[in-house]
Amino acid sequence: xxNSLTEYREASGLSQRALAEHVAVTRQTINAVEGNxxxxxxxxxxxxxxxxxxxxxxxxxxxxxxxRTVSEIGD
Amino acid sequence: MxxxxxxxxxxxxxxxxxxxxxxxxxxGFTVLERPLVGVAVFGLAITGVMVALSRTERPVFDxxxxxxxxxxxxxxxxxxxxxxxxxxPTLTFAWGVDKFEWQPWSTAIAMFVAVLYLIYGAFLxxxxxQR
Numbered sequence: 001x002x003n004s005l006t007e008y009r010e011a012s013g014l015s016q017r018a019l020a021e022h023v024a025v026t027r028q029t030i031n032a033v034e035g036n037x038x039x040x041x042x043x044x045x046x047x048x049x050x051x052x053x054x055x056x057x058x059x060x061x062x063x064x065x066x067x068r069t070v071s072e073i074g075d
Numbered sequence: 076m077x078x079x080x081x082x083x084x085x086x087x088x089x090x091x092x093x094x095x096x097x098x099x100x101x102x103g104f105t106v107l108e109r110p111l112v113g114v115a116v117f118g119l120a121i122t123g124v125m126v127a128l129s130r131t132e133r134p135v136f137d138x139x140x141x142x143x144x145x146x147x148x149x150x151x152x153x154x155x156x157x158x159x160x161x162x163x164p165t166l167t168f169a170w171g172v173d174k175f176e177w178q179p180w181s182t183a184i185a186m187f188v189a190v191l192y193l194i195y196g197a198f199l200x201x202x203x204x205q206r
Contacts, residue, residue, distance in 0.1 A: 026083050029139040041138050
């Protein structure tokens with residue numbers, strides 16, 4: 001799942017290690033999420049969104065197919 | 076030493092290293108007929124693991140490690156299952172046509188695999204009943 005974690009982290013002036021400490025995971029996990037090699041748990045997704053005080057969908061971007069399906073359900 | 080063990084990545088390496096050393100020592104000294112030495116080294120290694128894990132407040136293992144561990148377990152079970160489906164019927168057939176004789180070691184492996192999958196099946200039933 002694509003995400004904007006690097007942008008938000010760098011805008012906050014945080015290192016991967018510092019962010020990892022704030023959300024109680026290892027630096028390697030932050031690195032893997034930023035590199036799209038690991039999809040975080042729902043719990044971690046919400047922790048990160050809460051930490052940056054942004055909606056989850058600003059931080060994590062579901063693929064196009066899912067967005068279309070969600071909008072179709074909305075219609 | 077405490078400075079060295081402040082970083083979770085170093086603690087992970089120490090934990091992995093001590094676990095391997097403990098397991099190899101236990102197996103090695105058992106083969107060398109020095110079981111008490113093997114158990115002592117294994118005990119020291121596991122104590123070292125506990126000490127290393129207690130040296131930091133930061134998470135040493137997290138959800139990503141758990142997922143990696145789950146995937147490794149899935150691959151291990153799948154590989155063992157597929158090879159067992161091939162090997163054990165073949166050995167049983169060979170035994171039926173007097174081309175193979177079950178030995179204590181081959182019987183032990185077959186029993187181990189059977190018990191492993193019985194435990195796996197039991198956990199499947201329990202976990203399904205809870206969700």
